[in-house]
Amino acid sequence: MDDARAWQAVLSREKAFDGRFVTGVLTTGIYCRPSCSARHPRRENVRFFAGPSAAEAEGLRPCLRCRPNEVARDEEAISRALALLSDPEEAPGLSELAATVGYSPAHFQRVFKRAVGLSPTQYLRSRRMELASDALSAGASVTEAIYEAGYSTPSRFYEASEGRMGMTPSAWRNGGRGVTIRWTVVPTTLGQMLVAATEKGVCRLSFAEGRQELAGRFPNAELVDGGEDFAKLVEQVVSAVEQPGESRAIPLDVQGTAFQEAVWQELQRIPAGETRTYAQIAAAIGKPGAVRAAGTANGANNVAVLIPCHRVIRTDGSVGGYAYGEEIKRELLRRESERGGR
Numbered sequence: 001m002d003d004a005r006a007w008q009a010v011l012s013r014e015k016a017f018d019g020r021f022v023t024g025v026l027t028t029g030i031y032c033r034p035s036c037s038a039r040h041p042r043r044e045n046v047r048f049f050a051g052p053s054a055a056e057a058e059g060l061r062p063c064l065r066c067r068p069n070e071v072a073r074d075e076e077a078i079s080r081a082l083a084l085l086s087d088p089e090e091a092p093g094l095s096e097l098a099a100t101v102g103y104s105p106a107h108f109q110r111v112f113k114r115a116v117g118l119s120p121t122q123y124l125r126s127r128r129m130e131l132a133s134d135a136l137s138a139g140a141s142v143t144e145a146i147y148e149a150g151y152s153t154p155s156r157f158y159e160a161s162e163g164r165m166g167m168t169p170s171a172w173r174n175g176g177r178g179v180t181i182r183w184t185v186v187p188t189t190l191g192q193m194l195v196a197a198t199e200k201g202v203c204r205l206s207f208a209e210g211r212q213e214l215a216g217r218f219p220n221a222e223l224v225d226g227g228e229d230f231a232k233l234v235e236q237v238v239s240a241v242e243q244p245g246e247s248r249a250i251p252l253d254v255q256g257t258a259f260q261e262a263v264w265q266e267l268q269r270i271p272a273g274e275t276r277t278y279a280q281i282a283a284a285i286g287k288p289g290a291v292r293a294a295g296t297a298n299g300a301n302n303v304a305v306l307i308p309c310h311r312v313i314r315t316d317g318s319v320g321g322y323a324y325g326e327e328i329k330r331e332l333l334r335r336e337s338e339r340g341g342r
Helices: 003-012 052-057 068-082 093-101 103-114 120-137 141-149 156-159 169-173 213-217 228-242 257-268 278-284 289-298 326-340
Strands: 024-025 030-032 046-049 180-188 191-197 202-207 222-225
Touching: 003 046, 024 052, 046 052, 068 093, 068 103, 093 103, 093 120, 093 213, 093 257, 103 120, 120 257, 180 213, 180 228, 191 228, 202 213, 202 228, 213 222, 222 278, 257 289, 278 289
Parallel strands: 180 222
Antiparallel strands: 024 030, 024 046, 180 191, 191 202
16 A cells, blocks of 8 residues: 555544554554544654554664554454354353453453444344345244344333334334324425324435335335424435534434444434445444445445435545435535535
């Protein structure tokens, strides 16, 4: 890797480059990971090294904040932990998991969450839900799916899904069967916008779509026009689109695989007015090699703007694609940039 690209990775704090090189700061005598959160040094004071041993051979010492000499150890520990958590029925608790990979529980919790984007408990819960989803999609009954996913009783499954899945498992499998979805199409400065919501929250926000497209996604749901409470929700959604920024107060009813949900959570962490690349998103959730999959998860987002997939651009700086056209994406980014500068 040339120095120009390495410096760009440092300025962007790209976690995908952690372990590929370290940044030596000659004036302070320390070396850091590319993603170190410390204030950036002057370029003329920086030298890049292939790894910790090369930096230490030049008399530099590891940064106490980002601990660059622990990258390889952390990666190995995360890899072992993910393997141990792959089977929910046999998965160990946090204390046992941390001891197995050689960390204290509190420290490993931080290491795991930094790499994966979820705590071990959250990851395991998401993994169980993913397995249940796969079983339902394969045609298993709800009861079969619950036990295949490692839940000891059906009540455990419903407790875990409460607040996460707006639709019941059977509705999830059967295109919204038994679920009432209120919907409307409203005019905005970006064009006609479809807003649809269950009693849990917004399940679809899109542009240039209507009842036909919504029915295609939820063929067995009861689609109902408007309603007083729904109208108040729509007002919030329209405001979030016309003046894009922070929209976390708006309830959502969305669901995906563990990987998709990790990507969506990371999207919601991007501050308004800023952008990230697909590579940065993949690295942030601990999957630096899954850039293409991160792009696919980004595109699987059902609630445009509310989960801000428009804030992801290509590594070369170009805007990249968007389900509703680059013009809308550029306009959303322009509005956020202007609001952020006020």
